[in-house]
Amino acid sequence: MAKRKTGVVKLSKNSHATHYKLVRDKTSEDKIPHYKVITSIVEPACAQNLNKRKVIRGPSKSKDLEVPKLCSGEMGASHVKISGKKGIFIVPMCVTHNDSGYKTAAPICGDTVILKSGTIAVKVANDKGKSRKSNNNNIKILKKSTIFRRAKNAGQTKWTWKGKPMGKIDKYTFDRKSRRVRLKKK
Numbered sequence: 737m738a739k740r741k742t743g744v745v746k747l748s749k750n751s752h753a754t755h756y757k758l759v760r761d762k763t764s765e766d767k768i769p770h771y772k773v774i775t776s777i778v779e780p781a782c783a784q785n786l787n788k789r790k791v792i793r794g795p796s797k798s799k800d801l802e803v804p805k806l807c808s809g810e811m812g813a814s815h816v817k818i819s820g821k822k823g824i825f826i827v828p829m830c831v832t833h834n835d836s837g838y839k840t841a842a843p844i845c846g847d848t849v850i851l852k853s854g855t856i857a858v859k860v861a862n863d864k865g866k867s868r869k870s871n872n873n874n875i876k877i878l879k880k881s882t883i884f885r886r887a888k889n890a891g892q893t894k895w896t897w898k899g900k901p902m903g904k905i906d907k908y909t910f911d912r913k914s915r916r917v918r919l920k921k922k
Contacts, residue, residue, distance in 0.1 A: 743859035744774060745821060750850050752792060753783075753816035755834075756824055757845040766860055768813045771826055775856050780828035782807045783814070783855040794847035803849060808832040818857060819848075825857035881910060884917045 764770055771780065789803040807830040814829035833843070843849050878886075880897050887895035888905050895902050902908070909920045 745818070745825065745857045745859070747818065747851055747853065747855045747857060749853040750785075750788070751853075751855070752819035752848050753814075753825075753827065753851050754794070754819075754848040755843050755845050756815045756817050758815055758824075763861070766813060766815070766826060768811055768826075768828060771813055771828060771858050774858050777828075777856065780811060781852075782811065782830040782833055783827040783851045784829055784833040785850045785852045788850040791843060792848040792850065794843070796844055796847045803843060804832050806832070815860070816851075816857070818851075821857075823859050824861075825859050827851060827855055827857045881915055881917050884908060884910060 758766065768780070772778065784803060784807070786803075786805065786807075789805070791797045791803065810831045811828050812831060812834050813826040814834045816825055816827055817823075818825055883897055884895060884905070888910075893904055893906075895905055907920060908917050910916075911918055
């Protein structure tokens with residue numbers, strides 16, 4: 737049985753990848769020759785899914801830009817963050833579909849696109865690069881009932897939920913059985 741390679745991931749159908757820009761200088765491990773050695777793929781194909789060319793998230797989504805229809809022949813290593821996976825990965829992408837800094841076409845740094853099913857991604861050394869996504873994982877999203885209880889215990893007369901004013905606290909009740917906040921029945 738073959739030994740499993742660490743840091744090599746085969747992507748499933750409709751994997752989302754956000755283009756990422758390294759701050760540190762690129763090393764030999766950040767380029768396509770390293771990818772070829774690790775994966776044993778001699779001629780890697782572009783990982784961009786050409787059937788789904790819409791940008792899902794990122795700066796190009798607001799401009800309604802699409803990923804170009806055709807691949808160029810020159811292959812490079814695209815640095816991406818893959819949805820559901822920790823770390824930064826390289827996937828093979830042609831120059832047209834890599835975030836090469838072209839301002840007129842997508843994708844650019846921070847754009848999230850869909851990759852081909854079965855694409856192999858190789859993990860690279862992490863750095864403090866530029867991505868449009870927040871790296872702050874310390875924010876805890878509180879439940880509506882928790883916000884209500886905290887406002888009531890603090891002696892507030894009014895409360896808000898997700899930035900929307902909910903009105904006076906005495907108009908609401910906390911149902912202990914269902915653990916939900918409800919308007920009081922008249």
